[in-house]
Structures are given as structure tokens and as C-alpha cells.
Amino acid sequence: MxxxxxxxxxxxxxxxxxxxxxxxxxxxxxxxxxxxxxxxxxxxxxxxxxxxxxxxxxxxxxxxxxxxxxxxxxxxALLSHRTAAEEWGIVPADPSVPVHITVPYxxxxxxxxxxxxxxxxxxxxxxxxxxxxxxxxxxxxxxxHAYIGLDTAMPRTTLADTAIDLAVAEPTARAAYVSLISSVTNRRIRLADVRQRLQERTPRRYRRALKDAVRLLAEGVQSVLEYHFAVDVEQAHGLPRADRQGPVIVDGRTLWEDCEYTGCGIPLIVRLDGRWSHSMREVKFRDRRRDNAAELAGRPRLVFGYEETVGTPCVVAQEVERVLRREGWVRRDENPCPACESFWSEWGPEGLTGGEAA
Incomplete structure (x- = not known):
């Protein structure tokens, strides 16, 4: 024109x-x-x-x-749901999907x-x-609507509201559970903001799943990998709940252990290696020093990556249980995981601990 x-x-x-x-x-x-x-x-x-x-x-x-x-x-109108998540950097942008907006009722x-x-x-x-x-x-x-938006050049829902909307849009409760944990951990969203928004605008579905996700995040889960370890390894196999993100002093610096079982009287440390930053030279050096500190303190440790934690959680659980039993932990209930039945039938109780269990 x-x-x-x-x-x-x-x-x-x-x-x-x-x-x-x-x-x-x-x-x-x-x-x-x-x-x-x-x-x-x-x-x-x-x-x-x-x-x-x-x-x-x-x-x-x-x-x-x-x-x-x-x-x-x-x-x-506000950009919302997946579109707002793309703008916040929670999910990658996909120009082929429709634009989501939220308007007053x-x-x-x-x-x-x-x-x-x-x-x-x-x-x-x-x-x-x-x-x-x-x-x-x-x-x-x-x-x-009046309480969930940010007045920017292209208005969009707040970071916490976007994470909740993205989770509620999932097809199943489990997918919503994982979505909220992924959004909060990957984007470092303040858990207090998520909890407040869930109270102020209670979602119409997946309330229990989202509440459970917030509880797990409050316990120290800081990545999707840690979520899979907590749910697919510990909870699914009846293992004790680890203390997460416990501080440890190494070379005068405070570092953080992903999982440790001192709360149940076992000195086992479990480290979850799922971040690209573990390939960085400085991080590799830090992890070696942390490994040495654990060895000098006489503490057993196990390290698992994303592939085995997500792909073979039963094997991971068996290895964790073996060390827990060796250090004195006693299972009081049967292993509730149905996928482990084939393992038990093939190896029996002794196969898990090398004959050390009573």
C-alpha cells in the first residue's frame, strides 16, 4: 500500500x-x-x-x-499453552502447529x-x-484471564501459568505429571509460583497428578531423569526414598549429591548423569573430586545415566537394592514391580545380592 x-x-x-x-x-x-x-x-x-x-x-x-x-x-488475547511455552523456551518452536491464545471467558x-x-x-x-x-x-x-498474563509487546501467560496449561493439555494424568516436572526443572520455574497458581486457579483435571508432581519437586527432584529414578526405580520397586540434593563439601566448595540414603541409615550415594554439561572439563574434574571424597569417606556410590534409568529401570533398581542390602537395609515388603517377576524367577533372591542376603 x-x-x-x-x-x-x-x-x-x-x-x-x-x-x-x-x-x-x-x-x-x-x-x-x-x-x-x-x-x-x-x-x-x-x-x-x-x-x-x-x-x-x-x-x-x-x-x-x-x-x-x-x-x-x-x-x-494472550499467547498461551504450547505457543507461550515456545516463547518461554520450555519447548522448541514448531511453525507447523496452530497458535494458541487465551481470551476472557x-x-x-x-x-x-x-x-x-x-x-x-x-x-x-x-x-x-x-x-x-x-x-x-x-x-x-x-x-x-485478568490474572494470568504479562503485558508485553506480544502478551502471553506467565511462566508458571504456561507450565500448568501445558500439563493440563496432555492426554493422560501421567503425561501431565511428567510435563509439569519437565517444565519446572528445565526452565527453573519457581516452585512457589507454581504452587500458588495451582491454589488460585485449580485446574479442572489432573489435580491429583499435578499435586503429586509439586510434592516430588519439593522433595528435591531437579530434572526429568531424577523424576524417572524416583518414580520408576524407587517407588515402582518399593525401595526407600532417597534424600535429594544433599550438600557435600569438596575442596572447600559446597556441591550437591543427587540421591543419598543416609536418612535410612545407609551411606549409599546415587548420582544421575544425564546432563550435557557432564562432558565439560570443569564438571568432569569436579565429579572426579567428588568421587574421591566419597571413596575416602568410605561411602559406596552408583552412577546411572538416562538410558539405563529410563530404558531398564528394573536393572537399576536391582543394583541399588543390592548395595542397600549389603549395607544393612532389610526389605519388609515384596517387590511390587510386575516387570521384575521374570528376573526373580530366573535368578531367585540370591541373584540380586550374590548370596549375601539372608
Whole structure:
């Protein structure tokens, strides 16, 4: 649209909205529908969503895609759920999935299917006909809308609210449980904020699962790997609950052990090596010094990575139990894990402890 034909008020709006505008805004600026239709038919403009137009002819950038969804939803709209999680860095961005927005409960905005590029007579470079111009919009409604957003250039839900919404959108309670733990640990979200938001806007489903996730996080779980160890190894196999993130002084520095069983009278240390940073030279040196400190203190230690903890939790549990028994721990109940039955039938109780158990 040539500058000389653009009313100043409309040009300011277009600059603020990355070249995007709604039919209602155009009408308010005195731009009639007939002129809008002519520009669309000539291929000078593009129809992005229902009632939302772009005054350029090229493909949309990600900021333009998000802005289109927001102005479609109206002034109060917030980026939310997976889209807000992408903007917060909780999950990787995927331009093929719809943009999620949340609006106040009273608004009647409806979701939009993807918009495809149609034919036109533009003399300018345009996206290929039939390609996706905009991935569409998923509209959520919230009675707590006024309390869950951040007023930024592209408003979005708060970090804690985003983590909760992402978890509640999962298909199962277990997936919601893992999602919340993953979001909180990977993005270092303040647990106090998550707990407060769960109290203020109690989700309609997965309440028990999310409450259990917060409890596990409060016990010191700081990664998805630690979650799998706590749930799939300890809980699933009836092992004692470890103390997590216990401090240890090495070379005058305070370091932290992932899991230790001093609370049940056993000096065993379990380290969970699942972070890329363990390959860094400084971290390798720190871990060696910590290993030496444990050896000098006469403390047994086991180290597990993501592959064995997630892929073969029964084997990990058997190794942990073997050391626990060797150090004096006595199992009072049967192993509740059904997957371990084949192991017990093949090896018997002695196979787990090398004949040391009573």
C-alpha cells in the first residue's frame, strides 16, 4: 500500500502490528471494504485469518504469525499453552502447529483452521500457491484471564501459568505429571509460583497428578531423569526414598549429591548423569573430586545415566537394592514391580545380592 494513500492513523497501526490489520480496524480508519477487496483480488494484500489481512505479499515471519493470532483474538488475547511455552523456551518452536491464545471467558472468538495461499495476480514474489500461510488458531477461554498474563509487546501467560496449561493439555494424568516436572526443572520455574497458581486457579483435571508432581519437586527432584529414578526405580520397586540434593563439601566448595540414603541409615550415594554439561572439563574434574571424597569417606556410590534409568529401570533398581542390602537395609515388603517377576524367577533372591542376603 503506497504511503501517500495510507492515512496516518492506519500507518501507525500497521507499523505497530507488523503490517497486519483487521477489517474492524480498517473500517475505523475510514478504509472501505471495497478497497480491501480490490487489494486482495489484485494480490497486493493477503487474507491471513478471518478478518485479518497482511499488507505485504511474502511469507509471514514467526512474529507476524503470532501477531495475526493476537489481533484476531482481540485486545485481551494472550499467547498461551504450547505457543507461550515456545516463547518461554520450555519447548522448541514448531511453525507447523496452530497458535494458541487465551481470551476472557465472555468473548466469542472461535478457532481458525490453517490458511493456505490462494491464486492471485500479484506482480511481486509470493509464497507458492497451496502452501500454508498461517497454521491456524486454537482459542482457549479463562475466567482467570485478568490474572494470568504479562503485558508485553506480544502478551502471553506467565511462566508458571504456561507450565500448568501445558500439563493440563496432555492426554493422560501421567503425561501431565511428567510435563509439569519437565517444565519446572528445565526452565527453573519457581516452585512457589507454581504452587500458588495451582491454589488460585485449580485446574479442572489432573489435580491429583499435578499435586503429586509439586510434592516430588519439593522433595528435591531437579530434572526429568531424577523424576524417572524416583518414580520408576524407587517407588515402582518399593525401595526407600532417597534424600535429594544433599550438600557435600569438596575442596572447600559446597556441591550437591543427587540421591543419598543416609536418612535410612545407609551411606549409599546415587548420582544421575544425564546432563550435557557432564562432558565439560570443569564438571568432569569436579565429579572426579567428588568421587574421591566419597571413596575416602568410605561411602559406596552408583552412577546411572538416562538410558539405563529410563530404558531398564528394573536393572537399576536391582543394583541399588543390592548395595542397600549389603549395607544393612532389610526389605519388609515384596517387590511390587510386575516387570521384575521374570528376573526373580530366573535368578531367585540370591541373584540380586550374590548370596549375601539372608
Amino acid at each position: 503506497p504511503p501517500e494513500q495510507t492515512p496516518r492513523e492506519l500507518q501507525v497501526l500497521l507499523d505497530a502490528q507488523l503490517g497486519l490489520v483487521t477489517q474492524a480496524q480498517l473500517t475505523a480508519c475510514g478504509f472501505p471494504r471495497t478497497r480491501v477487496r480490490k487489494r486482495l483480488e489484485a494480490g497486493h494484500w493477503q487474507r491471513v485469518l478471518h478478518g485479518v489481512y497482511c499488507v505485504t505479499t511474502g511469507p509471514l515471519t514467526r512474529p507476524m504469525t503470532l501477531m495475526a493470532a493476537l489481533i484476531y483474538g482481540g485486545g485481551p 465472555r468473548l466469542s472468538a472461535k478457532g481458525q483452521s490453517p490458511t493456505y495461499v490462494g491464486g492471485g495476480s500479484a506482480r511481486f514474489p509470493v509464497p507458492a500457491v497451496g502452501s500454508v500461510l498461517h497454521p491456524g488458531v486454537v482459542v482457549h477461554r479463562s475466567r482467570a
